[in-house]
Amino acid sequence: xxxxxxxxxxxxxxxxxxxxxxxxxxxxTVLTVFTRNLxxxxxxxxxxxSMWLLSGLLREVGSMVRKFLPLLVMAFxxxxxxxxxxxxxxxxxxxxxxxxxxxxxxxxALVSTCRIFLMVSSFYTLIMTTNFSxxxxxxxxxxxxxxxxxxxxxxxxxxPMMIAEFQTIADAQRARGLELDKGGIVTRIRKxxxxxxxxxxxxxxxxxxxxxxxxxYQLQFTxxxxxxxxxxxxxxxxxxxxxxxxxxxxxxxxxxxLS
Amino acid sequence: MAVNVHQLSYKYPYGSHPAxxxxxxxxxxxxxxxLTGRSGSGKSTVGCILSGVIPxxxxxxxxxxxxxxxxxxxxQAGMVTQIPENQLFGYKVEDAIVFGMENLGLGKDEMDRxxxxxxxxxxxxxxxxxxxxxxxGGQKQIVCIASVLAMEPKLLIMDEPVSSLDPAGKTLVCEVxxxxxxxxxxxxxxxQNLDWCIDAIDRVLGMEKGRIVFDGGLEQLLRDxxxxxxxxxxxxxxxxxxxxxxxxxxxxFFASLDxxxxxxxxxxxxxxxxxxxxxxxxxxxxxxxxxxGLVKEYDGxxxxxxxxxxxVPGRIxxxxxxxxxxxxxxxxHLIGLVRPTSGTIRYMGNVISEQSTAELARSIxxxxxxxxxxxxxxxxxxxLTFSARTMGKPWAIxxxxxxxxxxxxxxxxxxxxxxxxxxxxxxLTILSVLLTDPDxxxxxxxxxxxDSELKMKLTALMKRLAGEGKTVIVISHEMPFVAETADxxxxxxxxxxxxxxxxxxxxREEDVLRKAMIELPQITQLARRLGFEGVLTIGRLLDxxxxxxxxxxxGVPS
Numbered sequence: 001x002x003x004x005x006x007x008x009x010x011x012x013x014x015x016x017x018x019x020x021x022x023x024x025x026x027x028x029t030v031l032t033v034f035t036r037n038l039x040x041x042x043x044x045x046x047x048x049x050s051m052w053l054l055s056g057l058l059r060e061v062g063s064m065v066r067k068f069l070p071l072l073v074m075a076f077x078x079x080x081x082x083x084x085x086x087x088x089x090x091x092x093x094x095x096x097x098x099x100x101x102x103x104x105x106x107x108x109a110l111v112s113t114c115r116i117f118l119m120v121s122s123f124y125t126l127i128m129t130t131n132f133s134x135x136x137x138x139x140x141x142x143x144x145x146x147x148x149x150x151x152x153x154x155x156x157x158x159x160p161m162m163i164a165e166f167q168t169i170a171d172a173q174r175a176r177g178l179e180l181d182k183g184g185i186v187t188r189i190r191k192x193x194x195x196x197x198x199x200x201x202x203x204x205x206x207x208x209x210x211x212x213x214x215x216x217y218q219l220q221f222t223x224x225x226x227x228x229x230x231x232x233x234x235x236x237x238x239x240x241x242x243x244x245x246x247x248x249x250x251x252x253x254x255x256x257x258l259s
Numbered sequence: 260m261a262v263n264v265h266q267l268s269y270k271y272p273y274g275s276h277p278a279x280x281x282x283x284x285x286x287x288x289x290x291x292x293x294l295t296g297r298s299g300s301g302k303s304t305v306g307c308i309l310s311g312v313i314p315x316x317x318x319x320x321x322x323x324x325x326x327x328x329x330x331x332x333x334x335q336a337g338m339v340t341q342i343p344e345n346q347l348f349g350y351k352v353e354d355a356i357v358f359g360m361e362n363l364g365l366g367k368d369e370m371d372r373x374x375x376x377x378x379x380x381x382x383x384x385x386x387x388x389x390x391x392x393x394x395x396g397g398q399k400q401i402v403c404i405a406s407v408l409a410m411e412p413k414l415l416i417m418d419e420p421v422s423s424l425d426p427a428g429k430t431l432v433c434e435v436x437x438x439x440x441x442x443x444x445x446x447x448x449x450x451q452n453l454d455w456c457i458d459a460i461d462r463v464l465g466m467e468k469g470r471i472v473f474d475g476g477l478e479q480l481l482r483d484x485x486x487x488x489x490x491x492x493x494x495x496x497x498x499x500x501x502x503x504x505x506x507x508x509x510x511x512f513f514a515s516l517d518x519x520x521x522x523x524x525x526x527x528x529x530x531x532x533x534x535x536x537x538x539x540x541x542x543x544x545x546x547x548x549x550x551x552g553l554v555k556e557y558d559g560x561x562x563x564x565x566x567x568x569x570x571v572p573g574r575i576x577x578x579x580x581x582x583x584x585x586x587x588x589x590x591x592h593l594i595g596l597v598r599p600t601s602g603t604i605r606y607m608g609n610v611i612s613e614q615s616t617a618e619l620a621r622s623i624x625x626x627x628x629x630x631x632x633x634x635x636x637x638x639x640x641x642x643l644t645f646s647a648r649t650m651g652k653p654w655a656i657x658x659x660x661x662x663x664x665x666x667x668x669x670x671x672x673x674x675x676x677x678x679x680x681x682x683x684x685x686x687l688t689i690l691s692v693l694l695t696d697p698d699x700x701x702x703x704x705x706x707x708x709x710d711s712e713l714k715m716k717l718t719a720l721m722k723r724l725a726g727e728g729k730t731v732i733v734i735s736h737e738m739p740f741v742a743e744t745a746d747x748x749x750x751x752x753x754x755x756x757x758x759x760x761x762x763x764x765x766x767r768e769e770d771v772l773r774k775a776m777i778e779l780p781q782i783t784q785l786a787r788r789l790g791f792e793g794v795l796t797i798g799r800l801l802d803x804x805x806x807x808x809x810x811x812x813x814g815v816p817s
Binding site (some may be wrong): 003179 | 308310311313315316337338340342345346348349350351353354357358359360361362363364365367370374390393403406410548591594596614615616617621627631632634635645646649652666677690693695729751788
């Protein structure tokens with residue numbers, strides 16, 4: 001599985017209408033932004049986990065977690081350090097001189113880490129189960145102009161290509177004897193210019209190729225465009241949405257009750 | 260008539276000369292025409308003008324003259340570019356094919372009708388639901404052709420459509436070309452290589468410095484050695500053999516393998532079943548690189564499956580196989596860009612797993628397939644010396660300039676490397692690693708974008724390096740080049756080594772090569788039909804034919 005890429009399977013999530021998945025992603029994102037309550041976040045996490053389990057995507061999600069683990073650990077540690085440096089009041093878990101870690105600091109660190117994880121994983125779930133053709137269709141059906149929808153889809157198509165290109169160019173420079181990952185920060189930045197310049201050139205070339213291809217396929221954003229693929233929101237889509245509405249209501253309720 | 264071009268000229272913005280200069284030609288309906296010429300001759304610019312890319316997308320140049328469809332004014336052309344990945348929009352094959360039709364605003368029924376038509380015409384119905392990313396290079400190019408054909412252009416332009424494909428991909432595209440011809444589609448192929456599409460071409464247009472210098476039948480061009488050289492066209496090996504024999508013996512023309520066999524049997528009567536004793540066993544040198552039981556897995560996919568191999572100093576070893584067979588994964592292990600799941604790799608007897616890529620690069624040089632991924636400096640001379648400077652290895656300006664001089668790049672020494680033609684950029688990246696004096700040199704598809712002259716220089720360079728005791732490893736799909744250069748061959752399929760040995764030995768294993776979808780060079784096939792075993796090059800076949808003649812004249816039974 002490639003990082004940030006679509007996983008070509010036929011799971012429950014893959015079969016859902018792209019509009020429903022985009023709605024689900026927006027719902028989770030909004031709730032995550034506004035929820036700072038650990039039990040409510042745990043309800044959302046449990047919902048996401050059961051969805052991955054039902055779709056048989058645990059392996060892919062596990063792979064994503066491994067990649068994001070350093071970021072999550074860093075976020076957790078940062079919040080712990082900030083918390084320890086400030087007096088939050090409440091039960092003290094650890095104390096050494098002026099440093100004092102309270103229970104509230106630990107909860108705050110867990111909440112922040114959970115929120116980051118939920119935001120990243122919901123976006124990842126969306127792009128893992130919705131290819132860029134479906135994404136363009138879904139966005140268009142929400143009334144987003146084709147130009148903007150196409151650009152969003154194009155970005156999803158290009159990002160994995162650019163990540164792969166960056167890796168290949170870095171490998172090419174290593175093969176020319178450059179130790180990219182040794183030395184101080186300034187030395188490393190200077191060394192990485194040998195990767196960024198070819199990447200810049202390759203990006204321009206890719207942009208030119210895309211512009212050429214768009215011209216050859218007569219893509220004109222001013223002209224009315226038709227769509228070959230037609231999605232219909234089915235019973236399964238409504239069911240998925242209903243279950244999540246119940247879950248979100250529960251999460252909000254838990255959040256209000258235990259705030 | 261499908262296209263009528265009259266006094267067409269074009270000068271790029273900031274260009275000093277017209278890229279296309281008062282060009283006249285016509286293409287008749289249903290014709291398959293090849294537009295050929297050296298890099299920079301203006302052939303791709305003509306394609307851009309006919310497809311409307313100039314002046315609608317590439318603006319600011321000076322365009323004059325006329326390119327029209329005698330029946331309907333403007334030329335209705337669709338174009339297929341070199342790299343299908345850069346042209347296709349859509350996740351699945353079906354999405355990619357309908358993309359252009361959706362842009363035209365066609366109704367669903369009409370799109371379905373055209374979609375079914377192109378899938379049926381190109382016989383790719385089985386690919387309809389497949390993700391584009393899972394297709395082979397050849398299949399992607401065919402989907403590209405289908406997506407353009409679905410827009411129903413009167414003229415289909417294909418600009419170097421097979422330049423990024425392996426032999427299996429070239430065969431697929433060639434078959435499609437024949438189907439298009441049968442269906443009456445008018446096609447313009449823009450390519451410097453003629454060897455992949457010879458069966459389908461009706462007429463050839465040759466360009467030089469923006470002007471048409473040849474307009475005639477395919478056979479007319481193939482017979483004209485001077486014109487072939489002038490246009491820099493890569494022709495099938497049989498045609499090269501014909502010209503070599505014509506100069507000596509004045510024999511009738513042949514281009515296909517069947518005709519070559521018939522003519523040679525008739526005009527070289529001493530050709531009997533003989534053995535050309537060219538099998539040279541590998542010397543007993545200790546291998547520089549030794550691989551044992553190498554396994555590489557990615558997310559459960561086994562890219563390499565128990566590979567054993569050895570690369571010997573003083574020998575050129577070609578690693579062959581279709582795309583995805585594991586060739587690049589194998590050689591990337593040698594420089595630590597990929598770490599094995601299990602198995603060992605030894606360089607000069609020492610296991611290399613502990614060393615970083617940059618450390619290994621001091622002894623093992625790896626030149627990537629795409630020079631743009633390596634090139635970084637703003638001057639050719641700086642690019643050439645980049646690796647040596649990075650590694651702190653000694654080099655002298657005289658030495659660097661001599662290298663550039665030898666390989667014909669000195670005139671570009673102050674140029675911005677990215678603006679050079681692909682073949683020269685490739686040669687530059689090869690020379691850049693040579694300045695560090697490595698013991699092992701790995702070249703991944705080094706002939707990409709090179710013309711025949713550069714290829715000859717590269718062949719000589721590789722042989723010189725092997726002569727100096729270096730270990731040379733090359734990945735290439737170009738079988739005549741492999742036959743010309745390689746001492747040893749290693750054939751891979753599905754991450755496993757199918758066979759290895761000297762080139763002559765491996766080329767005898769036709770069943771194994773067929774399994775790996777590798778076709779022998781034309782000259783080896785022809786020699787075998789004539790009864791000569793172990794012939795890899797045109798020169799060697801000429802020697803065999805000469806020897807046969809001598810045998811005949813001296814009356815010694817063969």
